[in-house]
Amino acid sequence: MNYEKMYNTIDTHVAGEAFRIVIQSPIRLNGDDIQAQHHQLQNGFTNEKNLLLNEPRGHRGMHGCVVVPSRIAEFSLLFFNHQDVSNFKYEGLLTTVTALIETGNLNETEDGLYKVETVKGIYTVKALVENQEVTSVSIESESCSVIESNPDYTAVRVDNDRDYLIFRLPDTIPGIELEYLAELNRWGLGKTTELNRENIDYAGVVVVNLIPSYPGKLQSVTFEKDGYILRSPGVDSTFAILTALLEKAADQSKIENHSVFGSALTVNKVTEGSTRFSVKTEAFVTGSHEFIFDQDDPLKEGFLLA
Incomplete structure (x- = not known):
């Protein structure tokens, strides 16, 4: 078993839509340009993405997010999903801010505003935090x-x-x-x-x-x-x-x-x-996991149940 292929994730959902947030993994993206990183993630790491999205580790409704550093925001967020699924979801921003705050991976701000860099631009998530629990998150749309x-x-x-x-x-x-x-x-x-x-x-x-x-x-x-x-x-x-x-x-x-x-x-x-519109809701952390990609596993990429 090669533990160098270990992935640390946080599972979350908002209104029932599930997101698996990758906070530490062997996925290495070059540079700090969000567009270039997005291109690398979309066009590579197929085995790794399947490991995290598919059965028996995931399911068809699972969405993936990779947290990476940002020079201009609290963090950058890259999406990876099943085929024909949009590579941007507001729910992913809301759940990731919630998960990072509640697990101590993101420091609370005085004004409760958190900037997230994505390939679609920078979005501001507002989070209400009580005793390190995020009780609500909100975001505004573009036009x-x-x-x-x-x-x-x-x-x-x-x-x-x-x-x-x-x-x-x-x-x-x-x-x-x-x-x-x-x-x-x-x-x-x-x-x-x-x-x-x-x-x-x-x-x-x-x-x-x-x-x-x-x-x-x-x-x-x-x-x-x-x-x-x-x-x-x-x-x-x-x-x-x-x-x-x-x-x-x-x-x-x-x-x-x-x-x-x-x-x-x-x-x-x-x-x-x-x-332009706003949505205010609550996201929930449902678990934290360590996944290991084993090259010898005949079902190493998982599978989707019919």
Whole structure:
């Protein structure tokens, strides 16, 4: 057993979406330019990434983050994910700040603000800390906009970067509840397959069910490009839904988005007339691990369960 191939990680989740944060590992990235480091991570270390993401060590819903030093922020964060999954997620910033503070790997600041460098730019996470426990984390989006509206869906671009297709819940599905998960899964797999066949570019497909008796409250499910259902309502998805709703109701300033698994995220418009939003939530540390990459292990890269 070669202990030089040991990986130290912290597992976390926010609203059910899981992140494995690599704080120490044999992954060596040259230089201190975030774009160059991102390129190295995306185009190399395949065995190492599979080790950390796949069964029996991980699962299809696991996301990976690598913490590296930064000259201009508290730290830099690089993402690695399963195929066809976005390489940037707000949830990763929120969970990493939480995990690093609670494990003593990040010093608390007086104002509770923490800058995180990513390939998409520098983001500021606000964390409320009580007795070294992070009780809430919040972050603001960049500009969001509707880029297409047709009878089938509304396409929303989040942060001028990631496109989400917003669909109304089909009449054939009674609701967004666990008892209808099979029907939702079939619809999502069929829709993503259709969109992929038509070469439509998107980061996620979001199906929404508004609740007329509770204005501002809704349910949604987000499907990634392979048809996989997100375990959370999704920060990006919730930003996208509020952007789409603002096209029809300019006074809509807040929504509470519930997932099929019972978790929820609340998003607010930052200022009147803006297309920028904020989300405030709580992230949770679920464990710390040491993984060993054994070249002789026939399942050294793990596998995904059907």
